[in-house]
Amino acid sequence: MKKNKKVVTSTGVAVREKPLGIRIWNNRGYYIMFIPVLITVIIMNYWPMLGIRYALYDYKPVGTPKLIGFDHFTKMFSTDAFWVAFKNTLQLSIMKLIITTITSVVVSVFLNEMGNLLAKKTLQTVIYLPHFMSWAVVASIFSLLLSPSSTGMVNGWLKDLGLIAQDQAGIYFLAESRWWRPIFYLINIWKETGWGTIIFLATLSGINPELYEAADIDGATRMQKIRYVTIPALMNTIVTVLILNLAKVMNMFESVFVLYNNAVYDVSDVISTYIYRQSFAIALPNYGYTTAVGLFKSLVGGALVIICNQISKKVRGRGII
Amino acid sequence: MKKKLVSLLLSASMVAALVGCGGGDSEAPAADDSNTSTDAPADSSASTDAAGDTAAEGEGEAAASDYQLDTLNIVVDGTLTATLDNGQPEFEAQWEDAVAESLGHPVDLVIQQLDHSGYIDAVGRLFAGGDYPDAMIMPAAMFKQYAPTGLLWDMGSAYDNADFQERMALPSVNENLKDSQGRLYGFAYGYGNGCVTYVKQAWLDAVGLKAEDIKTYDDYYDMLLKFHNEDPDGNGTTGDTYGVIAAGFMGNEAPWINYLPEFWQDAFPAIYQDESGTWVDGFQSDATKEALLRLQQAYKDGAIDPESLTASTKIAREKWFSNDQTGAAGAFAYWAGTWYQTLTDNLIKNEVDADLVELAPIQEIKDSWGGYLNREAPVWVIIDDGDGDDAREQAVFDTLIETMMDGDKVQTLWTYGAEDVHWSTKAESFVTNPGTENEKSYEYADGEFHLKPSPNDSNTLWKKNLIDPALVICPLTNGFEDTSELASEGNKFFTENCVDAPASPTSETYTNETGNIYDAQLACITDVVTKGGDVDAAMETYVSTVGSTIDTILEELNSAE
Known part of the structure; x- marks a missing residue:
């Protein structure tokens, strides 16, 4: 008769492990509680994954899906618009991540240095607020502000300052390729910096005050304290935030969708907006093709997660998954 | 590590099992391959x-x-x-x-x-x-x-x-x-139905023009420039108004050119059948190139509102009849008939001079198509x-x-909609816009067919439900008729000045590639119009992007004829 292996309990006592069936029975309460979760995960997370197979099918709103092998992938890799979207996705996401992280760190440090608690709290609240506005509202506001017509506030200022001649047409910030990305980053900074400071402020509040006291004794200036105490203390959090967000770079959609237009597809079109147009802007879309593009996006996203996990292990000593 | 490997394998097998389960034909949504x-x-x-x-x-x-x-x-x-x-x-x-x-x-x-x-x-x-x-x-x-x-x-x-x-x-x-x-x-x-060009009469008066004198593209363009440069809204500032606004330089559905017909003239930037019955790509034609150059010049001169590039139809029309006419345009090509009344109503609601004039097709349109395009x-x-x-x-x-x-x-x-909700034959009287300068009283006798105020806007008279009585293929036999004067006038004007738009193509490749073709067309248009690019270079890019696809579509269409 096969002997059950020994296990050590939390109290350090070595006991023989009971058979699986008995263990399940003994813990039946937990398993019963787990059933709804399991069912939900299967239905909500795994069942939709059945749709992956349509990447290999010619699948339109009408008619039976036809198996066509890897034709969609062949078409996808030979389409310029796809590669433009892929390149833009990486560029926009990574740049946005770097810029918003840097601004969040800078703002956090400044907030941390503020002595007046009321002013600090008020400023924090003010910079958090844009995060709670929907992207559609943000896009409407900035479209009005940046309008090239005579009603656009920014172009009005530029004309008043003499940077644009009065009889010259205004700059169409959201429809000119050279302006679109800087504006996109600026809007992201405005909207997300405040929210991004939360985690850094939490870290800053946890820095041992003795380090600052020691620095004071050594005669460090405020800037030196920031450079030699605050920033090093934040580094681990900065790396963590970067790594965690790097895994999500392929998921960019809403912020681009509400701000882009056909004049700037070359610098703004991302994989998700490309999929959207291919799926929903034509009468008889081929969902098979868009599934293939979506699958490719997911695979790249998955690879990024694994890479980030490895980097995390090396940098922080533990993975993120 | 071993545990992770096992859990990974389990997850993979679970996904594979699910995919396998779902692979049956029972999931197929529709059945037709033929x-x-x-x-x-x-x-x-x-x-x-x-x-x-x-x-x-x-x-x-x-x-x-x-x-x-x-x-x-x-x-x-x-x-x-x-x-x-x-x-x-x-x-x-x-x-x-x-x-x-x-x-x-x-x-x-x-x-x-x-x-x-x-x-x-x-x-x-x-x-x-x-x-x-x-x-x-x-x-x-x-x-x-x-x-x-x-x-x-x-x-x-x-x-x-x-x-x-x-x-x-x-x-x-x-x-x-x-x-x-x-x-x-x-x-x-x-x-x-189709679009006609509406012009604000007050703006024409302000720049000293008469609608009947706008006969050619040069006349039309001169009018647009005057709307931009001569302070037609009378706010004391020049250059803060535009000649015309549209929802895109090219429409997003057939007949494509109807929102800016004066610029497109004889061009039809889509696949259509020419006089000989051969399917051709009108986008690659010289007529389209010339139209793009006209649009480029208008964009540069401020004759066309730059926001036309990104405006939806809703944004374009709301900007056109907005209460603050700064930034608005004088001309707007939009749907004929009932919309003549609707645009007027909105100008009234926004307290803007509501006199509109329908511009007859300019000579270049008459010489090419013969009139405004009546869509399919x-x-x-x-x-x-x-x-x-x-x-x-x-x-x-x-x-x-x-x-x-x-x-x-x-x-x-x-x-007309539901009886006693949208219309009635009962005696009644009501007032729209009470207490304003646009106040209007209506009184009807018993048995008299009439439209009532809209259920969701008591200041606007209901116009129609789905069927436009002026466009219907079989007229009503009960004698019910209460189309506004402007709507009737608009329908009459359009029917006297329209021709049928070219038919849309039907081809498998066209169906599959519509999105890519439309993207390539828009890229070419914006490259020329808003970025001031060279039209030939932009057209070459268009051809290199979707030229072979277009050739396949034309081959399919012409071999099917």
Whole structure:
């Protein structure tokens, strides 16, 4: 008769492990509680994954899906618009991540240095607020502000300052390729910096005050304290935030969708907006093709997660998954 | 590590098992590979579910006249103006009463009204989910792509034998929709209508111009420049107004050029049949290049509102009739007929001088097309359940389309909406815009047909429901008529100055590649117009991007002729 292996309990006592069936029975309460979760995960997370197979099918709103092998992938890799979207996705996401992280760190440090608690709290609240506005509202506001017509506030200022001649047409910030990305980053900074400071402020509040006291004794200036105490203390959090967000770079959609237009597809079109147009802007879309593009996006996203996990292990000593 | 590997393998096997489970044919949403209408087009069970009645009732044995439709599921876009907050429940109830009286049995009408601007997308999702209605409205370009799929029922015979043929005033509208074998997959209840150019009379007066003097493109362009440079809104600042605004330099559906016809002139930037009957890509033509250069110049000169690039139709028209005319434009090409009244109403509501003039087509348009383009009409289509029996589809035709053209009660509902909600024949009086300078009183005697104030806006008179009485193929026989003077004038003006737009193509490759072609066209247009790029270089890029695809489409179309 096969002997059950020994296990050590939390109290350090070595006991023989009971058979699986008995263990399940003994813990039946937990398993019963787990059933709804399991069912939900299967239905909500795994069942939709059945749709992956349509990447290999010619699948339109009408008619039976036809198996066509890897034709969609062949078409996808030979389409310029796809590669433009892929390149833009990486560029926009990574740049946005770097810029918003840097601004969040800078703002956090400044907030941390503020002595007046009321002013600090008020400023924090003010910079958090844009995060709670929907992207559609943000896009409407900035479209009005940046309008090239005579009603656009920014172009009005530029004309008043003499940077644009009065009889010259205004700059169409959201429809000119050279302006679109800087504006996109600026809007992201405005909207997300405040929210991004939360985690850094939490870290800053946890820095041992003795380090600052020691620095004071050594005669460090405020800037030196920031450079030699605050920033090093934040580094681990900065790396963590970067790594965690790097895994999500392929998921960019809403912020681009509400701000882009056909004049700037070359610098703004991302994989998700490309999929959207291919799926929903034509009468008889081929969902098979868009599934293939979506699958490719997911695979790249998955690879990024694994890479980030490895980097995390090396940098922080533990993975993120 | 071992545990992780095991859990990874377990997850992978779970996914593989699920994928395997779902791979059966039972999941297939619709059944048609043949591109012929006689084959089974759609999952009949899905269709039955959507209809809410049992297809089994009519399977095989029932003759068309015996089939009794209990529920009629329809999908409509925003052209059904009796929306949920604008009297749709009353319309639905009165339709059910009138149809029950007409057919001798009750029919439950279920209306699914989808967002107008996202209609194509929403319909695609509906079908992909296996949710098929009995009948639905399709815009022309969408219809052309669905017609060969086998999803739509060939109503040619039903149409030919319909009772309303006796009263048919515009037979050519549907005859033109039939294919070479006489099959009719969609029923147009009216002709398509099109856009005309409206100009603000006050702006013309302010810059010292008369509409009747705008005869050529040069005259038109001069007017636009004056609107930009000569302070037509009288706010003391020049250059803060524009000549014309449009929702895009090129429309997003056929006939593509109708929002800026004076610039496009003889160009048709899409695939169409030329005079010889050969399918060609009008986008690559010299006429399109010249049109792009005209648009480029206008963009540079401020003759065209730069926001036309990104404006939707809603944004364009709201900017045009906004209360603050700074930043607005003087000219706007928009739909003829009822919209003449609607635009005027909105100008009044916003306290802007509401006198509008319809600009006659300029000489260049007359010399090329002959007039403004009358778009291909939207149609009602009936979904074929693919059971090989036409009984259910014929019943849908009889219940929906035959009654819709009855000339009396049901047609009135589709034309004007619900009685005593949207219109009435009872004696009454009411006032719109009370207490303002636009206050207007209405008084009607008993028995006098008249439109009432809109259910959701008591200051605006209701105009029509789905069918425009001026465009309908079979007129009402009950004498009900209360079209506003402006709408009638607009319809008359359009019909006197329009020609039919070229027909949209139907090709498998075109269907698959529409999105890429449209993207390439927009890239070319914006490159030239807003970025001031070289037109030949932009056209070369267009050809290198989608040229081979276009060639394939043209080959398909021309070999099919």
